[in-house]
Amino acid sequence: MQQQSRLQKIHGEDHEPVPKFTRDTVRSVKASWEFFLAWIRITWFDILVNSAIGGASLGIYNAPLAATRNFPVTFNGSGDIVYPQFAYPDRGWIIDTWLSALLSLLIPIVVILLAQFRVKNIWDLNNGIIGLIFSVSLGTLMQVVIKQLIGGFRPYFLAVCMPDISRAAANNKTGLNAVGFQQIMYSVDICTQPDSAKLKNAMTSFPSGHSTAAFAAYVYLFLYLNAKLKVLITGMT
Numbered sequence: 001m002q003q004q005s006r007l008q009k010i011h012g013e014d015h016e017p018v019p020k021f022t023r024d025t026v027r028s029v030k031a032s033w034e035f036f037l038a039w040i041r042i043t044w045f046d047i048l049v050n051s052a053i054g055g056a057s058l059g060i061y062n063a064p065l066a067a068t069r070n071f072p073v074t075f076n077g078s079g080d081i082v083y084p085q086f087a088y089p090d091r092g093w094i095i096d097t098w099l100s101a102l103l104s105l106l107i108p109i110v111v112i113l114l115a116q117f118r119v120k121n122i123w124d125l126n127n128g129i130i131g132l133i134f135s136v137s138l139g140t141l142m143q144v145v146i147k148q149l150i151g152g153f154r155p156y157f158l159a160v161c162m163p164d165i166s167r168a169a170a171n172n173k174t175g176l177n178a179v180g181f182q183q184i185m186y187s188v189d190i191c192t193q194p195d196s197a198k199l200k201n202a203m204t205s206f207p208s209g210h211s212t213a214a215f216a217a218y219v220y221l222f223l224y225l226n227a228k229l230k231v232l233i234t235g236m237t
């Protein structure tokens with residue numbers, strides 16, 4: 001017998017044909033179990049990859065920032081705020097992170113489920129949902145990497161930081177306080193915010209996690225619907 005390739009093993013081509021999903025599959029415990037095992041056999045690699053991406057995203061998100069970020073507070077002498085665009089009040093999230101993630105996943109999943117009235121294929125449903133999760137998780141990974149490397153101050157950064165320039169002399173851990181032209185640049189050493197997670201969040205505005213999740217999910221949904229409706233395929237009506 002010719003040796004099976006790794007790709008064939010991943011997709012279950014070295015096993016028996018996958019059982020179909022019928023009413024009997026739901027009614028019979030044995031049939032349901034067989035179908036579940038077949039599903040695991042076919043999708044285990046996808047589950048593993050998605051889990052690895054999710055774990056990497058979480059680890060990078062919780063890691064310290066890659067570099068010290070400097071910011072000015074006020075001009076020496078006048079006391080005027082250098083960047084008023086960072087001095088807005090902290091009003092909290094307009095849309096919570098959990099709600100953004102839920103809407104980014106739930107609505108496309110509902111559309112994919114509704115598409116099954118026409119497609120009527122459990123494996124199409126499976127592939128559609130797994131592809132959606134992969135799209136969002138990969139987008140999230142790219143987002144947290146860019147946040148760590150580039151980031152950007154949020155409009156309410158100074159309100160969260162609550163800077164006290166007098167702290168620079170006794171709390172100069174980074175060695176990057178009162179530096180730059182006219183010594184107006186400081187680091188988070190001068191922040192009096194006790195919540196380090198909140199302070200870090202105020203320094204990682206770019207790219208937007210809400211926008212990334214929505215973009216990844218709905219571009220994927222567009223491609224999925226185009227594949228089913230064949231709107232942009234030349235020669236198809």
